Structure formats: structure tokens, C-alpha cells
Amino acid sequence: MADSPASRPRGWSLVDAGAAVAVLLAAAGVIWSPKLSSAVAKATGDLRPVKVMVDVRGVPVADPGALISAIETERKVAIVIRNQPHGTVAIQKLIPLQSRLVALQPNGSVVTAIDPNQAVFGRFDARFVLEGQGRRSEGGVVFGNQSLKIGAPVELEGKQYRVQGVVTDLQVGEG
Incomplete structure (x- = not known):
């Protein structure tokens, strides 16, 4: 069978x-x-407290002063790292930056002055000091589930703005 x-x-x-x-x-x-x-x-x-400084330069804005006031009122910002949203972080401080003009004189000296065009043409230059949680790794600081290093491009988004900036400093605190 x-x-x-x-x-x-x-x-x-x-x-x-x-x-x-x-x-x-x-x-x-x-x-x-x-x-x-x-x-x-x-x-x-x-996880440790992480302080991230992001510089934003040359953003055309009709009223930079009003934008700075709005950012300081919100006290938080959504951060996007490598086109991936990573939640909101607190803004510890917002430092307005001023452009400077540099001129070389005939005698070899260098003269600098604040750029008067910055106020006339409404340009936004600022340093965002952000606070969040992260951890140290071999590849830098892991912040928002992404490895973050000085020079990395990020986007910051609030209720009235979305600007692109560059990480200029990272400080990992003690937990």
C-alpha cells in the first residue's frame, strides 16, 4: 500500500x-x-543633559525683532536632524548674532564694524542654545536618536518659523 x-x-x-x-x-x-x-x-x-548650540545665519525676515520675541515666548522648538523629526527641546537661550564688516587698511591694519545692512534688509542671525537628553557614543553625541556632531545641519521649527542651522557646539553634562 x-x-x-x-x-x-x-x-x-x-x-x-x-x-x-x-x-x-x-x-x-x-x-x-x-x-x-x-x-x-x-x-x-x-541619558545625560545635553546642551546643543545651533547657529542660524542669513534668514530673510521682515521683522527680526518680532521673530526673536516670538521665539523667546515659545521657549521650545521642534528639531529635525537629517530630515527626521526628533521631537521638541527647550530653548535655554537665544543669542542674536550681528554680522561684521572687515576692511583692510592701506597701512596693513584691519578695521571691523557692525554691518548696517543687517537692520535695513531684515536678516535673522542667531544662536539657539538648546537643552535636551542624550548620550555619548563613539560617533559623537546621540541626541534625538541620531548621532550629532559639530557641523551637522539641523532644522528648527516653531509656530511661526522653520529655519536651517548648523550645530556649533555640543556639551554633555553629568546625569
């Missing part, structure tokens, strides 16, 4: 192997997810 298909042991097909790989990848994604790693870092005390 021949073996019936129901009595033979069933082997693994290509579809079964693909489903098993998909389940393993999904489990690995859950284990290594950024939110979970942030929760683990928070639970282990690995």
Missing part, C-alpha cells in the same frame, strides 16, 4: 523559510527599535 500524503512528514518549503525570516526580522526590529533603546538608556541612567 502506498503512503498517503497525510501520513508523510512535511518538509520546509521556500514559503515557510521566508515566513520564518520575516518573523525573525520583525522581532529584531522590535528589540532594536530607537524608542526601545531610548527607554533602555533612560532606565539604565545612560
Whole structure:
């Protein structure tokens, strides 16, 4: 008598192997997810206060003074690192920056003066001092689940503005 298909042991097909790989990848994604790693870092005390300075230069604005007042009133900003939103962080301080003109004199000396065109043409130049939580890594400071270094471009967004800036300083405090 021949073996019936129901009595033979069933082997693994290509579809079964693909489903098993998909389940393993999904489990690995859950284990290594950024939110979970942030929760683990928070639970282990690995997160530290991080101060990030971002310089924003040359943004055309009709009324720079009003924009500065609005930013100081909000006291927080949404940060976007490498085109990925990473939540809001507190603004510790906003420092208006002034452009300076430099002129070389015939005798070899250098003379500098505040650029009068900055007020006339309504340009916004400022340094944002931001406070958040992060951790130190081999590749820099992990802030908002992204490795952040001096020179990295970021976007800052508030209720009335969205500006692009560059990280100019990172300071990791003690937890």
C-alpha cells in the first residue's frame, strides 16, 4: 500500500523559510527599535543633559525683532536632524548674532564694524542654545536618536518659523 500524503512528514518549503525570516526580522526590529533603546538608556541612567548650540545665519525676515520675541515666548522648538523629526527641546537661550564688516587698511591694519545692512534688509542671525537628553557614543553625541556632531545641519521649527542651522557646539553634562 502506498503512503498517503497525510501520513508523510512535511518538509520546509521556500514559503515557510521566508515566513520564518520575516518573523525573525520583525522581532529584531522590535528589540532594536530607537524608542526601545531610548527607554533602555533612560532606565539604565545612560541619558545625560545635553546642551546643543545651533547657529542660524542669513534668514530673510521682515521683522527680526518680532521673530526673536516670538521665539523667546515659545521657549521650545521642534528639531529635525537629517530630515527626521526628533521631537521638541527647550530653548535655554537665544543669542542674536550681528554680522561684521572687515576692511583692510592701506597701512596693513584691519578695521571691523557692525554691518548696517543687517537692520535695513531684515536678516535673522542667531544662536539657539538648546537643552535636551542624550548620550555619548563613539560617533559623537546621540541626541534625538541620531548621532550629532559639530557641523551637522539641523532644522528648527516653531509656530511661526522653520529655519536651517548648523550645530556649533555640543556639551554633555553629568546625569
